[in-house]
Amino acid sequence: MYVAVKGGERAIDAAHAWLAEERRGDTSVAELSVAQIREQLALAVNRVMAEGSLYDADLAALAIKQSRGDLIEAIFLIRAYRTTLPRLGVSLPLETAEMAVSRRISATFKDLPGGQILGPTFDYTHRLLDFKLAAEGEVAAAPTAPASLEPVPHVTGMLGRDGLIQSEAYGNDTPSDLTREPMELPASRPLRLQAITRGDEGFILSMAYSTQRGYGRTHAFVGELRIGAVAVEMEIPELGFSVEIGEVELTECETVNQFKGSKTEPPQFTRGYGLVFGQTERKAIAMSLVDRALRWKELGEDFTGAPAQDEEFVLMHSDNIQATGFLEHIKLPHYVDFQAELEMIRKLRREAMAHKEAAE
Amino acid sequence: MASEYNFAYLDEQTKRMIRRAILKGVAIPGYQVPFASREMPMPYGWGTGGVQVTAACLVPEDRLKVIDQGADDTTNAVSIRRFFQRTAGVAVTEATADATVIQTRHRIPETPLTEGQILVYQVPIPEPLRFLEPRETETRKMHELEDYGLMHVKLYEDIARHGQIATAYDYPVKVEGRYVMDPSPIPKFDNPKLARNPAIQLFGAGREQRIYALPPYAEAVSLDFDDYPFTASKADHQCDLCDASGSYLDEVITDDQGSRMYVCSDTDFCRGRREAGHVGRLGGGEAGQ
Numbered sequence: 001m002y003v004a005v006k007g008g009e010r011a012i013d014a015a016h017a018w019l020a021e022e023r024r025g026d027t028s029v030a031e032l033s034v035a036q037i038r039e040q041l042a043l044a045v046n047r048v049m050a051e052g053s054l055y056d057a058d059l060a061a062l063a064i065k066q067s068r069g070d071l072i073e074a075i076f077l078i079r080a081y082r083t084t085l086p087r088l089g090v091s092l093p094l095e096t097a098e099m100a101v102s103r104r105i106s107a108t109f110k111d112l113p114g115g116q117i118l119g120p121t122f123d124y125t126h127r128l129l130d131f132k133l134a135a136e137g138e139v140a141a142a143p144t145a146p147a148s149l150e151p152v153p154h155v156t157g158m159l160g161r162d163g164l165i166q167s168e169a170y171g172n173d174t175p176s177d178l179t180r181e182p183m184e185l186p187a188s189r190p191l192r193l194q195a196i197t198r199g200d201e202g203f204i205l206s207m208a209y210s211t212q213r214g215y216g217r218t219h220a221f222v223g224e225l226r227i228g229a230v231a232v233e234m235e236i237p238e239l240g241f242s243v244e245i246g247e248v249e250l251t252e253c254e255t256v257n258q259f260k261g262s263k264t265e266p267p268q269f270t271r272g273y274g275l276v277f278g279q280t281e282r283k284a285i286a287m288s289l290v291d292r293a294l295r296w297k298e299l300g301e302d303f304t305g306a307p308a309q310d311e312e313f314v315l316m317h318s319d320n321i322q323a324t325g326f327l328e329h330i331k332l333p334h335y336v337d338f339q340a341e342l343e344m345i346r347k348l349r350r351e352a353m354a355h356k357e358a359a360e
Numbered sequence: 361m362a363s364e365y366n367f368a369y370l371d372e373q374t375k376r377m378i379r380r381a382i383l384k385g386v387a388i389p390g391y392q393v394p395f396a397s398r399e400m401p402m403p404y405g406w407g408t409g410g411v412q413v414t415a416a417c418l419v420p421e422d423r424l425k426v427i428d429q430g431a432d433d434t435t436n437a438v439s440i441r442r443f444f445q446r447t448a449g450v451a452v453t454e455a456t457a458d459a460t461v462i463q464t465r466h467r468i469p470e471t472p473l474t475e476g477q478i479l480v481y482q483v484p485i486p487e488p489l490r491f492l493e494p495r496e497t498e499t500r501k502m503h504e505l506e507d508y509g510l511m512h513v514k515l516y517e518d519i520a521r522h523g524q525i526a527t528a529y530d531y532p533v534k535v536e537g538r539y540v541m542d543p544s545p546i547p548k549f550d551n552p553k554l555a556r557n558p559a560i561q562l563f564g565a566g567r568e569q570r571i572y573a574l575p576p577y578a579e580a581v582s583l584d585f586d587d588y589p590f591t592a593s594k595a596d597h598q599c600d601l602c603d604a605s606g607s608y609l610d611e612v613i614t615d616d617q618g619s620r621m622y623v624c625s626d627t628d629f630c631r632g633r634r635e636a637g638h639v640g641r642l643g644g645g646e647a648g649q
Contacts, residue, residue, distance in 0.1 A: 003565075008437070008438040009433070009438050009442075012435055012438060012439060021447075061475050076399075076403065080399050080401040081402065082399065083400070084365065084369075086371070136545040145586075179399075182395055182396050182569040186495060186497070304594070312495055312497060316638070321399065321404065324402050324403070325403035325404025325406065326567055328403065329403065329404070329406060329484070330406065331404065332405070332436055333428060333434055333435075334466070334545075334546055335429055335625075336429045336466045336467055336546075336608070336610070337466060337529040337530075337545050338626075339549065339595065339609070339610055339611055340593075341528050342526035342595075342611065343528065343531070343593060343594070343595055343596075344526060344528040347524075348522055348523075348524075348526070351523060
């Protein structure tokens with residue numbers, strides 16, 4: 001006998017309770033603290049801050065804990081929280097040239113002012129599982145050296161002095177805010193960069209990779225990749241000058257791209273730009289490649305039909321919160337629509353069968 | 361109930377922004393108004409557009425009804441209703457006639473709506489031309505130019521291939537002789553209820569950042585051809601619980617031998633009929649527990 005599908009309310013409560021229990025896991029194993037996640041899973045925290053568009057390592061760590069390590073779910077928690085925050089003001093543009101770098105490399109010059117600083121990178125580690133970590137061994141302190149006070153100017157700035165690289169438009173306009181205004185296409189470059197920097201790391205990575213394999217190739221060199229802390233300053237109207245209100249860790253990547261010139265532009269290098277919260281260099285490099293690929297129109301290049309050149313395709317599909325929501329919503333009930341389809345298919349089949357019988 | 365959030369969750373600035381979009385939508389029936397959709401605490405695809413529109417419409421005196429697939433007790437309807445109970449503290453109801461605001465996914469209630477009611481639809485893809493042309497930049501141009509030839513070609517091809525228009529839900533309508541509009545994925549059975557409805561009908565698409573509207577008594581004509589007129593269709597059965605013949609039915613599989621039963625998708629409508637003494641084929645005694 002049919003039992004009406006009642007009890008959605010009870011099912012939801014029970015599911016939430018079960019979920020909470022699963023999240024905690026075996027209670028004989030010590031619980032993770034938010035501080036442990038923040039300190040020891042820092043790259044996950046960075047990704048959640050970058051794609052959540054909110055710089056707060058503790059909240060990001062909490063979100064990772066609450067989401068059982070599902071980073072997209074954690075990003076979603078941060079985004080939903082971010083919506084409720086009031087806007088107190090706007091900072092001055094960050095001066096990344098004055099970054100206190102913990103890592104700074106250039107693939108285009110062997111040495112340069114400010115030097116190459118390898119920093120804490122996986123790059124030259126051998127990817128061998130370290131079973132010592134399973135035994136929870138403490139690490140020895142790394143050797144240190146006094147921080148250099150030498151300025152670390154941008155590589156592209158040095159190329160720019162000789163006119164070898166295209167100069168970027170400079171403006172004092174406040175760019176429009178992707179999180180406060182609906183996306184309108186074609187989008188300005190600031191809007192595109194906002195979308196890419198909060199876009200899904202996997203999606204942006206694959207888009208960038210596709211340009212390297214020839215779908216919208218832009219011949220990118222990493223002119224410079226730098227990671228470090230940058231001061232955030234804010235103008236206080238009552239004071240009439242700006243004060244430092246804190247600092248954020250950023251990864252900035254500028255690529256230098258071959259450009260043979262076009263009808264409107266002389267031969268010179270062009271750039272792609274990536275800027276992401278935290279130590280997130282895969283994302284920053286990928287971002288700079290995608291940014292460069294999307295610039296075909298302003299540089300007078302051909303649109304070859306490559307996905308990474310296609311602004312609407314990239315911008316409308318890069319957000320993992322939108323994507324996962326729409327993807328997963330198909331598990332919600334659709335029986336009304338399915339019923340309509342069922343009736344349609346039955347009717348079409350009846351007619352097709354009748355047709356066939358009449359023909360025989 | 362004390363709440364740590366603003367009334368109906370969204371801050372007043374955001375609600376004002378959404379109300380402006382709604383007003384513009386009401387002023388230009390069927391036109392998709394871009395709005396700065398916010399990230400809500402439920403996922404995109406779960407009705408974030410509808411939730412934002414409802415949040416912008418609600419006042420403390422409102423009585424809210426939320427349905428999904430016509431039913432008040434489907435999990436997502438329960439979840440959204442709870443959300444507004446928690447953040448707005450408004451009264452809720454399952455009775456269509458008692459509600460001042462109704463948020464719905466995939467259905468229009470069977471009980472006719474009246475003046476003063478607001479029906480809020482959750483919309484996944486607001487663009488009726490989307491599956492004919494994936495680019496928003498192109499489809500907006502097509503609407504501007506009232507260039508709906510592609511849609512008619514699609515409907516014609518359906519007839520050429522299947523002998524009829526093979527769209528069972530999400531069936532496009534033309535609003536007030538101007539914009540072609542996506543009615544959200546309601547079954548085409550519900551399409552006639554869109555037209556000249558005394559209630560305000562508001563459509564919210566969160567992920568796609570669009571709001572559109574049918575003001576009261578607006579005309580909405582389901583697209584068709586003179587020789588292939590639109591027909592609203594449903595399963596050719598009666599409700600097995602309340603014996604209704606004119607309501608939209610869900611088909612429920614009752615065993616693995618191919619047995620089926622048909623029940624009203626509108627749970628409030630069905631319950632009302634049973635309370636009034638109507639009994640369907642399986643509606644006696646133990647049914648509907």
